[in-house]
Amino acid sequence: xxxxxxxxxxxxxxxxxxxxxxxxxxxxxxxxxxxxxxxxxxxxxxxxxxxxxxxxxxxxxxxxxxxxxxxxxxxxxxxxxxxxxxxxxxxxxxxxxxxxxxxxxxxxxxxxxxxxxxxxxxxxxxxxxxxxxxxxxxxxxxxxxxxxxxxxxxxxxxxxxxxxxxxxxxxxxxxxxxxxxxxxxxxxxxxxxxxxxxxxxxxxxxxxxxxxxxxxxxxxxxxxxxxxxxxxxxxxxxxxxxxxxxxxxxxxxxxxxxxxxxxxxxxxxxxxxxxxxxxxxxxxxxxxxxxxxxxxxxxxxxxxxxxxxxxxxxxxxxxxxxxxxxxxxxxxxxxxxxxxxxxxxxxxxxxxxxxxxxxxxxxxxxxxxxxxxxxxxxxxxxxxxxxxxxxxxxxxxxxxxxxxxxxxxxxxxxxxxxxxxxxx
Amino acid sequence: xxxxxxxxxxxxxxxxxxxxxxxxxxxxxxxxxxxxxxxxxxxxxxxxxxxxxxxxxxxxxxxxxxxxxxxxxxxxxxxxxxxxxxxxxxxxxxxxxxxxxxxxxxxxxxxxxxxxxxxxxxxxxxxxxxxxxxxxxxxxxxxxxxxxxxxxxxxxxxxxxxxxxxxxxxxxxxxxxxxxxxxxxxxxxxxxxxxxxxxxxxxxxxxxxxxxxxxxxxxxxxxxxxxxxxxxxxxxxxxxxxxxxxxxxxxxxxxxxxxxxxxxxxxxxxxxxxxxxxxxxxxxxxxxxxxxxxxxxxxxxxxxxxxxxxxxxxxxxxxxxxxxxxxxxxxxxxxxxxxxxxxxxxxxxxxxxxxxxxxxxxxxxxxxxxx
Numbered sequence: 001x002x003x004x005x006x007x008x009x010x011x012x013x014x015x016x017x018x019x020x021x022x023x024x025x026x027x028x029x030x031x032x033x034x035x036x037x038x039x040x041x042x043x044x045x046x047x048x049x050x051x052x053x054x055x056x057x058x059x060x061x062x063x064x065x066x067x068x069x070x071x072x073x074x075x076x077x078x079x080x081x082x083x084x085x086x087x088x089x090x091x092x093x094x095x096x097x098x099x100x101x102x103x104x105x106x107x108x109x110x111x112x113x114x115x116x117x118x119x120x121x122x123x124x125x126x127x128x129x130x131x132x133x134x135x136x137x138x139x140x141x142x143x144x145x146x147x148x149x150x151x152x153x154x155x156x157x158x159x160x161x162x163x164x165x166x167x168x169x170x171x172x173x174x175x176x177x178x179x180x181x182x183x184x185x186x187x188x189x190x191x192x193x194x195x196x197x198x199x200x201x202x203x204x205x206x207x208x209x210x211x212x213x214x215x216x217x218x219x220x221x222x223x224x225x226x227x228x229x230x231x232x233x234x235x236x237x238x239x240x241x242x243x244x245x246x247x248x249x250x251x252x253x254x255x256x257x258x259x260x261x262x263x264x265x266x267x268x269x270x271x272x273x274x275x276x277x278x279x280x281x282x283x284x285x286x287x288x289x290x291x292x293x294x295x296x297x298x299x300x301x302x303x304x305x306x307x308x309x310x311x312x313x314x315x316x317x318x319x320x321x322x323x324x325x326x327x328x329x330x331x332x333x334x335x336x337x338x339x340x341x342x343x344x345x346x347x348x349x350x351x352x353x354x355x356x357x358x359x360x361x362x363x364x365x366x367x368x369x370x371x372x373x374x375x376x377x378x379x380x381x382x383x384x385x386x387x388x389x390x391x392x393x394x395x396x397x398x399x400x401x402x403x404x405x406x407x408x409x410x411x412x413x414x415x416x417x418x419x420x421x422x423x424x
Numbered sequence: 425x426x427x428x429x430x431x432x433x434x435x436x437x438x439x440x441x442x443x444x445x446x447x448x449x450x451x452x453x454x455x456x457x458x459x460x461x462x463x464x465x466x467x468x469x470x471x472x473x474x475x476x477x478x479x480x481x482x483x484x485x486x487x488x489x490x491x492x493x494x495x496x497x498x499x500x501x502x503x504x505x506x507x508x509x510x511x512x513x514x515x516x517x518x519x520x521x522x523x524x525x526x527x528x529x530x531x532x533x534x535x536x537x538x539x540x541x542x543x544x545x546x547x548x549x550x551x552x553x554x555x556x557x558x559x560x561x562x563x564x565x566x567x568x569x570x571x572x573x574x575x576x577x578x579x580x581x582x583x584x585x586x587x588x589x590x591x592x593x594x595x596x597x598x599x600x601x602x603x604x605x606x607x608x609x610x611x612x613x614x615x616x617x618x619x620x621x622x623x624x625x626x627x628x629x630x631x632x633x634x635x636x637x638x639x640x641x642x643x644x645x646x647x648x649x650x651x652x653x654x655x656x657x658x659x660x661x662x663x664x665x666x667x668x669x670x671x672x673x674x675x676x677x678x679x680x681x682x683x684x685x686x687x688x689x690x691x692x693x694x695x696x697x698x699x700x701x702x703x704x705x706x707x708x709x710x711x712x713x714x715x716x717x718x719x720x721x722x723x724x725x726x727x728x729x730x731x732x733x734x735x736x737x738x739x740x741x742x743x744x745x746x747x748x749x750x751x752x753x754x755x756x757x758x759x760x761x762x763x764x765x766x767x768x769x770x771x772x773x774x775x776x777x778x779x780x781x782x783x784x785x786x787x788x789x790x791x792x793x794x795x
Contacts, residue, residue: 165562173566394563
């Protein structure tokens with residue numbers, strides 16, 4: 001827990017300071033010491049990171065402290081770079097396609113927030129889960145859903161990751177354990193908490209967990225959600241039951257047109273973690289390396305069975321709330337302030353300064369991603385629309401719904417059903 | 425305040441028992457003394473127990489399901505038997521714990537969520553509809569949600585408007601949900617076991633006033649492998665003059681009405697829907713084609729209700745068989761009043777059903793004469 005000193009701000013829960021009689025010290029759920037991180041906690045050399053809300057609160061416009069990151073290898077740096085560039089170019093293409101009428105409805109783009117998706121999701125395993133919001137395209141990409149599947153879904157095509165039945169705000173991919181984009185504020189948090197509950201249940205009741213510890217779930221949501229009751233309900237239960245989950249707040253300062261500061265009595269969201277007995281961490285969400293470091297620690301902590309963490313990532317969206325948002329309330333100087341802190345530009349600068357790769361190598365990554373996104377559009381465009389017959393499919397998992405089997409009989413009439421052995 | 429209201433509810437089973445003593449007609453059914461009997465409460469409890477025992481991925485969660493043994497004692501003994509990992513007492517957070525259960529179901533577990541009453545499911549309806557019912561479709565079949573939402577539904581007694589509502593029509597409106605409403609102990613056992621084994625979200629509407637009622641029960645029903653088909657109605661009593669279709673507690677009323685009608689020479693067929701969605705249109709229409717007359721009975725509000733849907737299924741499939749206008753018996757179109765006399769008027773009574781059945785047979789008497 002002490003290793004969270006890497007974060008700009010860290011609040012430890014105060015439970016330990018309470019009076020005796022509180023025998024909550026849990027035994028380590030994974031006795032193998034090898035599961036503990038070998039890496040020593042990063043020294044607290046990352047002093048003040050320019051925090052968006054505190055920045056806005058204080059009117060402090062000073063430049064961010066010189067970035068100092070724990071070592072990142074060339075391969076890791078390039079992986080992060082590629083993923084962020086993919087997120088950016090993909091979303092820019094979405095805007096084009098939206099204006100060309102290729103996609104429709106509400107389309108919420110992720111530009112500016114890439115460091116959060118990349119910094120967190122790239123630390124996950126395949127079996128770990130991601131639960132997202134309506135701004136979910138890039139989370140899906142980071143989790144490994146192919147760009148062409150996401151694009152085809154946005155085009156409403158049969159080859160989309162949900163065959164065109166989900167759409168922009170509802171990306172699911174079972175093989176990637178992407179458990180959906182949820183369109184309502186706060187709605188995804190309990191579902192994510194449930195996925196974490198299932199991981200713990202599989203470990204403790206079904207004895208199914210792998211040797212690496214618990215599968216971890218990341219719940220992504222925004223600053224606006226942190227005023228919603230489900231957020232508090234789930235912080236409570238996640239900590240109460242020590243669930244392997246990380247609550248990732250993407251605080252982009254604006255809930256559509258409602259400023260975070262106008263909506264929230266105490267705008268420092270990370271402080272709400274300790275109120276529930278879990279660590280609350282604040283991190284510069286425009287710096288992928290810092291996000292990554294916090295993410296690693298929070299995820300490892302969850303995997304070891306030590307419970308949830310609340311991480312507030314201070315970030316900014318470079319576009320309106322959705323492509324239908326005229327974005328008239330955010331001030332130009334605020335926008336330019338954050339535009340100057342573009343997380344992709346920052347990583348690029350770092351990579352070159354640290355001699356991890358050359359500019360032309362980064363260029364070739366950008367070129368490669370350009371091609372990937374172009375190909376995704378071509379694939380989506382050329383893909384067939386869902387056939388008429390698809391309309392009534394998938395309402396129930398039971399193929400025909402209504403408890404009726406493929407032979408047209410009620411499934412319960414199958415003798416295996418009443419023996420409790422039929423998969424119904 | 426909410427907490428106090430709920431605690432009050434906790435004592436409601438006793439109230440229910442008092443009421444049952446005041447209702448002599450329900451115990452008038454003639455059963456063989458040799459037949460084994462079981463209460464609906466025991467039926468539900470045993471179904472939960474057996475399904476938990478058969479499948480370790482089944483677990484219970486809800487308010488007071490564990491140490492308190494269930495607000496209505498449906499989960500009695502299960503905490504002791506299966507431990508706190510599988511019988512979870514939750515904080516009073518319907519939105520939170522319902523969503524958590526849905527997320528666990530996404531990951532292959534089989535949660536059974538108890539609402540202390542279905543009235544409280546209003547706080548979690550977003551997860552029942554948006555997170556549970558729609559996910560299989562939105563994910564194109566990648567993520568199914570094997571979950572059961574259960575608890576007492578409909579009017580209890582003397583608990584006022586916010587605790588006395590039937591949600592059958594609400595949930596039956598939603599594609600992706602299966603909605604069951606058991607009447608007897610056999611229904612309760614068979615349907616709950618089917619619901620837990622089902623791969624899709626099931627809303628399971630119990631009735632508080634039926635929990636303590638005993639029903640005869642066969643050895644077949646007591647077998648741990650027993651289950652009932654989802655989507656199939658049961659003909660509780662055969663008849664030839666008029667079809668009375670009801671669900672949950674109203675099935676008992678319909679049976680009482682049929683008994684009264686038989687003494688006056690009218691042979692009523694009583695259909696217990698068991699499943700509100702899917703609706704057994706085949707059974708409904710087969711009966712109406714035989715009797716040519718239809719009375720629907722539901723405890724909930726009349727507009728856009730279950731009765732309306734039954735009626736439409738007959739209009740669509742058997743219109744030319746009808747010899748009389750369809751009669752709908754439903755609760756009064758008002759929030760439930762508290763005063764006992766008003767409350768009685770607000771929910772269907774046996775006499776209402778008898779009168780309606782007679783009207784369909786053109787043997788009506790003016791209401792004033794019978795009231």
